[in-house]
Amino acid sequence: MVITSKPYVKPGGSMWEQVIFPHIKSQSLKRNVTEHHLTGLVQALGLERELFLDLCDHDWGRVSDWTKILKPHGMLALAIARTMYLQPKYALVDDDALQMLAAEQVRRLVEVAGHHHVTLLISAATMPTATTSAPGYLPAMAQIARVLEISCSEWRFAA
Numbered sequence: 001m002v003i004t005s006k007p008y009v010k011p012g013g014s015m016w017e018q019v020i021f022p023h024i025k026s027q028s029l030k031r032n033v034t035e036h037h038l039t040g041l042v043q044a045l046g047l048e049r050e051l052f053l054d055l056c057d058h059d060w061g062r063v064s065d066w067t068k069i070l071k072p073h074g075m076l077a078l079a080i081a082r083t084m085y086l087q088p089k090y091a092l093v094d095d096d097a098l099q100m101l102a103a104e105q106v107r108r109l110v111e112v113a114g115h116h117h118v119t120l121l122i123s124a125a126t127m128p129t130a131t132t133s134a135p136g137y138l139p140a141m142a143q144i145a146r147v148l149e150i151s152c153s154e155w156r157f158a159a
Helices: 015-020 026-029 034-046 072-087 103-115
Strands: 088-094 119-123 148-150 155-156
Touching: 015 026, 015 072, 034 072, 034 103, 034 119, 072 103, 103 119
Parallel strands: 088 119
Antiparallel strands: 148 155
């Protein structure tokens, strides 16, 4: 699965349907997923503000044109919540998307992903050097991340 800052948004769907896509509500109910579960997931990620849950009084059934309501951070929050709901074995995250999050949100994402058994793979074109600044999410990942450097001639884990 790919966590992108521009996830698919189901036209005319509720926030519940957006988060569980491509599942339908009856599938999520069979998995014992309730509004309480979805709220807990979003709160654990620290993304309730980005998904405007307070504005809709935590009404997961509210149908809106989410493409017009959610700002870029909200769209990314939707993609993250959807990924944690679906629990793929691996999720590819572009480092540009991670840079949109505060360090605490990145820390929570890593924590929740681990709890849901989702391995995050972060794609970055280059690693920071002495002349370039490090992305803001690196301190949140420093203790758990392993870096696989890929060049034309080799693949190796950085020390």
